[in-house]
Amino acid sequence: MKKVLATLALASMFISCTQEEEKKQPNVLVIYADDLGYGDVSAYGQGTLNTPNIDALAANGVRFTNAYATSATCSPSRYALLTGQYPWKNERAKILAGDAPMLIDSASYTMADMFKSQGYQTSVVGKWHLGLGNGSINWNEDISVTPNDIGFDYSYIMAATNDRTPTVFVDNRRVDNLSADDSLFVSYKENFEGEPTAISNPELMTKMKWHHGHNQSVHNGVPRIGYMKGGKSALWVDEDMADHFLDIAKGQIDKSTESEKPFFMYYALHEPHVPRVPHQRFVGKSGLGPRGDAILEADWCVGEIMKHLESKGLLENTLVVFSSDNGPVLNDGYFDEAVEKLGDHTPAGVLRGGKYSLFEAGTKIPLIVSWKGKVKPSVSDAMVCQLDLASSFATLIGAKSDFEDSKNFIDTFLGESEVGRENLVLEATGRLSYRKGDLAYIPRYKGNAVNKQVNIEVGVSEDEQLYDIKNDPGQQNDIFKKQADTGNSLKEEFEKATEGFFKPMQTDVVLH
Known part of the structure; x- marks a missing residue:
């Protein structure tokens, strides 16, 4: 009888452990x-x-x-x-x-x-x-x-x-390693009096020089966006x-x-x-x-x-x-x-x-x-x-x-x-586009076709665009005019999905 009870106990433990293992997140x-x-x-x-x-x-x-x-x-x-x-x-x-x-x-x-x-x-x-x-x-x-x-x-x-x-x-909730006797100050509007920048002190850029936009406070030999003063003990490497x-x-x-x-x-x-x-x-x-x-x-x-x-x-x-x-x-x-x-x-x-x-x-x-x-x-x-x-x-x-x-x-x-x-609305610097199956639809937008700062085509055109991304993954062939019915169908779906949010021909672009 003791052997039977022991066997039952072991079986119960095994089942319990197995169930616990199954429930493990x-x-x-x-x-x-x-x-x-x-x-x-x-x-x-x-x-x-x-x-x-x-x-x-x-x-x-x-x-x-x-x-x-x-x-x-x-x-x-x-x-x-x-x-x-x-x-x-x-x-x-x-x-x-x-x-x-x-x-x-x-x-x-x-x-x-x-x-x-x-x-x-x-x-x-x-x-x-x-x-x-x-x-x-x-x-x-x-x-x-x-x-x-x-x-x-x-x-x-x-x-x-x-x-x-x-x-x-x-x-x-705290800046790591910040010393109580060396307060940290940050501004995105104006520099702190007497603090060097990449413009005023280019010799500080010992590791990297700025090309566009990154010409304010310099830390660790690298110019940054924004101004900063103090907090020396907390600054990263x-x-x-x-x-x-x-x-x-x-x-x-x-x-x-x-x-x-x-x-x-x-x-x-x-x-x-x-x-x-x-x-x-x-x-x-x-x-x-x-x-x-x-x-x-x-x-x-x-x-x-x-x-x-x-x-x-x-x-x-x-x-x-x-x-x-x-x-x-x-x-x-x-x-x-x-x-x-x-x-x-x-x-x-x-x-x-x-x-x-x-x-x-x-x-x-x-x-x-x-x-x-x-x-x-x-x-x-x-x-x-x-x-x-x-x-x-x-x-x-x-x-x-x-x-x-x-x-x-x-x-x-x-x-x-x-x-x-089946479909997906995508966003780039405030502009929207639409994917459905193997097709990519891009509405008309005003603006430059190429962001010259970063030398990247941003997809902007005053013509609507449609691409078969399965057979043309590099998007070299705009098929909107050839397949206008399909393009207009996707346009309707897109505008319905983005109603109240989509701004046709918008030009605002946010970088950095």
Whole structure:
């Protein structure tokens, strides 16, 4: 009898453990690169740069060939990723200044809120660029509105961007390492009396010179956008930034392991956004100048975070998404030889345009989903968008999916389905375009066809445009006049989807 009871007890324990294992929520890690093009990842077979660690994710996961950010610039794409709402529905969702207030309403339901509701430890590490505070920031006190107010338990971020002042990190609500006797002051209106700038003191630009727009305060030998005074103890060293963020990210993973809670981490890389000042380990390694070296540094970060997950025994229970916020740009404000040393590398692959553009290279980005033992290696041509990660994750973990424009494609993201979006509205510097199936429709807009500062075609024309992006991925053949019925049908769908938001022939463009 004792043996029978013991056997039953063991069986009960086994069933209980099995059920507990089945209920265990997966960790979710989103790795988000900055200005990384479709052709910058060698797994896509477009450029000449080699990215072995990102390729390893692709080799063991689903590589999407038809994936999009919502926007051709940073802040709007990040807004959509975290809120599940089209950014063009929020008039403030444009490239933000370094002292801009928080773009996401603290009352809104975000991806971080969603994970937190299911008992996850949530964190953001790296580039933010979604604003801080509520209008006026005193950088020497607690910051009133931070990522901690929209669902993140922990945040360690740039105060602005790597090319904007202040060049400091914010640890939750405080500027990290700021000395009480050396206050930090920031202005985007006028310089502080007696403070040098790239214009007044060009000799300070020992590491990089400005090409356009980046000619105000100089820190670490690099000119920036915006003015800054004081806070010397808190200022970052660009070359150490990748290592620093990586260490913070690893530490948060360790804390989650210790607490036995699942984690959601938004690990936002700053590479290859300007200024490109990678660690000395990577300088000269790509042969493409600082931009290529910065991509190698980003690839290394991906490899290191994956090694850390493996060392903690977490790979089998961690879903990893790798992507980028928008398409590539070479000269984005600095003389850094990105153009001169490009060689045969094609950051956008065969795609037309780039960052700031309505053409494909503005928003079509690398997107890879990897989950050891759960996702089979494959390549998917399904049209997917970062906008849909929020609802898809909600389905994955059994949370409320209260996201306005996000759709659930979790089976597609996990490689179990080829069903993707039927249509998608995309945005570039305030202008909108439309994708449906294999067709790309661009309305008429006034303005210059080429942004001469960055030398990128922005997709502007006073004629409506229609492209078959499956058979003409480089968008060289406008078929609107040849297929006017199809073009007008897409135009009607687009105008209905964007009613109240679309401004035909608008000319406003926001850069930096």
